[in-house]
Amino acid sequence: MKQIKAVSLISGGLDSMLATKAIMEQGVHVEGINFFTGFCVEGHTHAIRKKDKEKPKRNNSLWVAETLGIKLHIIDIIEEYKDVLINPKHGYGANMNPCLDCKVFMVKKAKQWMEENDFDFIITGEVIGQRPMSQRRDTMPIISAESGADDRLLRPLCAQHLPATLPEREGWIKRDQLFDFTGRGRKPQMALAKEYGLTDYSQPAGGCCFLTDESYSKKLVDLWQARGTKEYELDDVMLLKVGRHIRPKQNFKVIVAREDGEARFLQGYKNSYINMNCASHRGPLALIDGEASAEDLHLAAQIVARYGQGRDAEQVDVMVRDLSGNESIIQVKPLAPNELAKEWFV
Amino acid sequence: MSEHSLDARRLLCPLPVIRTQDRVKQLAIGDVLTVICTDPGVMQDIPAWCRINGHAILQTQSDEYEYRITLKVGD
Numbered sequence: 001m002k003q004i005k006a007v008s009l010i011s012g013g014l015d016s017m018l019a020t021k022a023i024m025e026q027g028v029h030v031e032g033i034n035f036f037t038g039f040c041v042e043g044h045t046h047a048i049r050k051k052d053k054e055k056p057k058r059n060n061s062l063w064v065a066e067t068l069g070i071k072l073h074i075i076d077i078i079e080e081y082k083d084v085l086i087n088p089k090h091g092y093g094a095n096m097n098p099c100l101d102c103k104v105f106m107v108k109k110a111k112q113w114m115e116e117n118d119f120d121f122i123i124t125g126e127v128i129g130q131r132p133m134s135q136r137r138d139t140m141p142i143i144s145a146e147s148g149a150d151d152r153l154l155r156p157l158c159a160q161h162l163p164a165t166l167p168e169r170e171g172w173i174k175r176d177q178l179f180d181f182t183g184r185g186r187k188p189q190m191a192l193a194k195e196y197g198l199t200d201y202s203q204p205a206g207g208c209c210f211l212t213d214e215s216y217s218k219k220l221v222d223l224w225q226a227r228g229t230k231e232y233e234l235d236d237v238m239l240l241k242v243g244r245h246i247r248p249k250q251n252f253k254v255i256v257a258r259e260d261g262e263a264r265f266l267q268g269y270k271n272s273y274i275n276m277n278c279a280s281h282r283g284p285l286a287l288i289d290g291e292a293s294a295e296d297l298h299l300a301a302q303i304v305a306r307y308g309q310g311r312d313a314e315q316v317d318v319m320v321r322d323l324s325g326n327e328s329i330i331q332v333k334p335l336a337p338n339e340l341a342k343e344w345f346v
Numbered sequence: 347m348s349e350h351s352l353d354a355r356r357l358l359c360p361l362p363v364i365r366t367q368d369r370v371k372q373l374a375i376g377d378v379l380t381v382i383c384t385d386p387g388v389m390q391d392i393p394a395w396c397r398i399n400g401h402a403i404l405q406t407q408s409d410e411y412e413y414r415i416t417l418k419v420g421d
Contacts, residue, residue: 036360059360059387062394072398076364238358264411268356268384 004172005029006154007114008123009106010072011208012060014189014201015125015157020068021196022156023123026173030123032072033113034061035106037081038237039210060202067198077109078234085211086230090142095217097209099134100142107147114152121152121167128158129183137161157181157189210241219245222346226250226290235272239287242266245346246303252290253346254300256307259284270321276304279329280317283308298330305334347376355412359387363395366417370401373419378404380416388413396420 008020010032024030065072084105088098103126110122126135126143134143140162144153151166159168159178168175181188193201210216219240224230226247239255242262247253257263263285266275273287274297286304288297301318310316311334318330352369354362362383369379381392386408392415393403400420407414 034360036364040360059363059391059394061360062363062391062398065398066394070398072395074360074364074367074395076361076368264384265356 003029004121004167005031005117005119006121006123006167007110007117007119008032008070009110009125010034010061010064011125012064012202013125013208014186014193014198015127015130016123017064017068017125017198017201018189018192018196019123019125019156020064020070021198022178022192023154023173024068024070026177028173030068030070031117031119032061032065032068032070033110034072034074035077035081035109036074037085037102037209038078038234039081039085041208041210064201067200073113075109075113077105080109081105082232093212095212095214096220097211097217099131099212100139102209103134103143104146107143107149107153111147111149111152120172121154121165122149123154123156125157126155127181127183127189128161210237216240219346222247222253226253235269239269239289243286244307246340246344247346248299248303248341248344249296252288252292252296252300254286254288254303256286256304257284271323271325274320274322276301276318276320276330278305278308278310278316279319281305281308281310281313283310283316298332301330301332302335303340305332306337306340308334310334347378348374349378349380351380351382353382354388355382355384357383358385359391362388363391366392367395367399370399370417370419375419375421377419378416379419380414383413383415384411386413388415392417 006023006028008030010016020030062072084098084101088101090100093099114122128137144150154165154167157179158181160180164175167173223236242265243255243257245253245255257266266285266287269287275287277283277285284307288300297320305316305318315331315333318332319327320330321327352365354365362385366381389406396403396417402418402420404418405416
């Protein structure tokens with residue numbers, strides 16, 4: 001008899017872990033797939049900052065795969081994802097999160113992977129009513145249809161509320177061993193985790209995507225508005241996760257490291273951005289994003305000086321490095337707190 | 347058996363793992379790959395990825411800012 005094989009969308013959270021385990025328990029060979037959009041929330045991004053150093057620096061999807069004893073395929077979809085984010089057919093959620101389009105896209109990619117690797121069906125950890133945009137009773141058929149996965153898409157945690165899928169009808173899995181979870185409560189999942197002997201699992205409070213974060217979304221919209229286009233590169237979206245973003249003028253912004261971990265991260269961009277730091281006093285590294293004139297660089301230096309130990313000095317020296325690595329010193333008076341306009345902070 | 351290196355500095359998780367995964371696909375069983383990174387998380391993730399996929403970690407090294415992981419491609 002042919003070994004039935006399923007590919008499971010692994011986010012690193014509890015639901016996809018349980019959905020995967022539930023199907024493995026029925027004797028199906030499962031492998032995981034995890035998509036990297038550039039907006040994924042990872043412990044490592046947080047770990048740049050000292051205050052978050054105590055958070056575990058593990059990739060939760062890898063950890064889930066290892067815990068379950070399955071292979072995990074991590075797929076870079078950064079380029080293809082741009083169209084999902086820029087032109088979402090179903091619009092955005094509370095922030096810049098195109099959750100429904102995102103889910104359709106990921107299931108479509110999983111279907112492609114399933115066909116290329118001769119697998120039989122797709123698993124997700126979706127639960128009816130858990131997310132306001134993508135995990136509703138009325139959006140589940142949309143995901144199945146628009147992704148092209150149709151009845152080869154199985155949601156084990158809420159399957160008993162949905163029409164039987166191909167794996168159920170074909171007898172590859174038993175429907176009565178699937179679940180009827182609904183809503184945002186976590187008790188059924190926690191009980192099932194306990195039943196499976198899973199005691200350590202990730203439960204990210206804000207989901208697994210930066211686009212659901214209000215502050216991050218504001219920075220992204222600011223970037224698009226300032227450039228007059230929604231085009232972006234990976235470096236743009238990575239930098240939105242780090243530092244203070246201060247835009248004193250439409251044509252440029254200053255990204256100021258908040259502590260050593262961020263400064264170390266920004267160091268990696270010194271060849272791609274004009275950058276500066278205080279030379280006469282201890283102070284943070286800052287990148288200049290945009291087209292800045294000499295006058296703009298003077299203002300940027302005043303801002304950067306504001307965050308150094310020379311903030312109360314009459315004059316400080318700020319070292320500026322251009323894109324060729326040429327260094328020059330600008331002497332500036334640090335901005336006073338009341339000169340740093342609130343509306344400059346993105 | 348041949349030796350290779352991969353510069354994954356400045357990349358944050360999971361990109362160093364993805365780059366490692368993509369590079370290993372191009373190598374032969376028994377080849378050795380050294381991945382150089384700046385994200386401390388790789389010290390957990392690349393070994394985890396290797397364990398899942400049957401590759402052997404030969405050595406891990408770190409200084410204050412860089413991490414080097416040497417692996418041997420398995421089957």
